[in-house]
Amino acid sequence: MKNSTLVFRSLGIIIFLTGLAHLFSFGVSAGGDFPTSVTETDQETIQHPEATKPAENLDSNTQSGKETDYIIDKWKVVYNTDEYKGAIVYAIKKEGTVFNAYTYQYEDENGYTEKAEGTKILTITSFNASKGKGIYSVAFEGEKYKIDCKIALVDENTFTLSYDYYGYTDVETWKRQ
Amino acid sequence: MIEFLAKKLDWLDVQYWFYIFNDLSLFYIIVPFFALELIRYAYLKRLDKDLVLDSIANVVTFGAFFLIEIILGILAITKVYYWVYNNISLPHLELNWATLICCVLLADFAYYWEHRTMHRIGIGWATHTVHHSSPHFNMSVAYRFGPLDAIMPIVFSLPIVMLGFDPILVLLSEVFVQVFQTLLHTEIIGKLTKPVEFIFNTPSHHRVHHGSNRQYWDKNYAGILIIWDRMLGTFEPEKEKVVYGISQPINSVNPIVVFFHGITRFVKKLRQIKGFSNKLLAFVKPPDWMPKP
Ligand SMILES: [Zn+2]
Numbered sequence A: 001m002k003n004s005t006l007v008f009r010s011l012g013i014i015i016f017l018t019g020l021a022h023l024f025s026f027g028v029s030a031g032g033d034f035p036t037s038v039t040e041t042d043q044e045t046i047q048h049p050e051a052t053k054p055a056e057n058l059d060s061n062t063q064s065g066k067e068t069d070y071i072i073d074k075w076k077v078v079y080n081t082d083e084y085k086g087a088i089v090y091a092i093k094k095e096g097t098v099f100n101a102y103t104y105q106y107e108d109e110n111g112y113t114e115k116a117e118g119t120k121i122l123t124i125t126s127f128n129a130s131k132g133k134g135i136y137s138v139a140f141e142g143e144k145y146k147i148d149c150k151i152a153l154v155d156e157n158t159f160t161l162s163y164d165y166y167g168y169t170d171v172e173t174w175k176r177q
Numbered sequence B: 001m002i003e004f005l006a007k008k009l010d011w012l013d014v015q016y017w018f019y020i021f022n023d024l025s026l027f028y029i030i031v032p033f034f035a036l037e038l039i040r041y042a043y044l045k046r047l048d049k050d051l052v053l054d055s056i057a058n059v060v061t062f063g064a065f066f067l068i069e070i071i072l073g074i075l076a077i078t079k080v081y082y083w084v085y086n087n088i089s090l091p092h093l094e095l096n097w098a099t100l101i102c103c104v105l106l107a108d109f110a111y112y113w114e115h116r117t118m119h120r121i122g123i124g125w126a127t128h129t130v131h132h133s134s135p136h137f138n139m140s141v142a143y144r145f146g147p148l149d150a151i152m153p154i155v156f157s158l159p160i161v162m163l164g165f166d167p168i169l170v171l172l173s174e175v176f177v178q179v180f181q182t183l184l185h186t187e188i189i190g191k192l193t194k195p196v197e198f199i200f201n202t203p204s205h206h207r208v209h210h211g212s213n214r215q216y217w218d219k220n221y222a223g224i225l226i227i228w229d230r231m232l233g234t235f236e237p238e239k240e241k242v243v244y245g246i247s248q249p250i251n252s253v254n255p256i257v258v259f260f261h262g263i264t265r266f267v268k269k270l271r272q273i274k275g276f277s278n279k280l281l282a283f284v285k286p287p288d289w290m291p292k293p
């Protein structure tokens, strides 16, 4: 076989497979629940080499267990940023095998409350009663992003939600309402 | 279907799946299968000292290879791969079924070219000849590696990282291809059904690859898919009974001799070659190349 034939066929194969991967990564959206532009998990793998070992404690099956159901409740988060000062109450519901958090109520600095539209802002994809992972919607400079986040239990009435999105990091404290 | 392929996957899940196949298959496929092969050898009255020592030598070379791989792996994967990934790569791909499958297929294609290179350049064959030097063909032969076998895969998988695939995913895919390939080293399984033999690399195709019969030289380089060989002109079906080994047998089961015989022969050849540039050429020219006198 001619060398040029080898080169053309090989390039064809590589371009086809790479194109397909990029198409499915950036061109096709798999519905609202999962973002298409998040590669945050890559960074996690770098920072936590132990994550290359399968972690049995993050088995998503454990979500079906009753011991994780205490998270189904209303949770309040106080914000004090330039964009928003006040508190938001979220309602966490169990839907299928995941937990979803919806906006429930806004409270401004003066304690005035307003019912929220009930937008889904968080999906907890895996949770073992003390630690978990999820996808969190944040608004930043008017743009909405869906990013990977981690949740960690502090006590039975408090957990933290943390994320690191290309250097934009934050930790929120969620208090049981 | 498209929804399914584009659905984002959890890293931990994917790593767990690879762990089940890449790591645990040793216990639930490879070791039991090798035991079966030993029983077969015993039944055929072929289970002799040479075979046992040959198998031990195979495992020893794997130990040596693994040590080199780990040292190189730590250096190359953590440093070079991530540097390439963060500096000279296409936009980073997310993890979904489509990117996972494409990554495995690209790793398989890279394996094809890496393997072909190992056969067709002097320094490549100096290390890869170790894998081919056993006169036997069983699961343990799959573990027979040469001293530089760990280097070439790194060179060939870096381009995949440049295409936007996560370095860890690329690494796991490479091991996946290697483990699939391991399972083909057996005489127990004859030819599979036509469609399977057409698409996939099978024990039959890989027996041909290990043949010292002239028509079987440098054929069937595939890892998982034999279609790469079919597309790139290196396919050869198994017809004549395969005689395993290399054209100049080593006649040794000493692990040290086995592990280094390719390098030793290559150094000897370099000594015979006159002129510095000719010596350099010997590294990249085909293994049977000699400068014209
Ligand atoms: Zn080979």
Ligand SMILES: [Zn+2]
Residues within 6 Å of the ligand: B131, B141, B142, B185, B206, B210
């Ligand atoms: Zn082989």
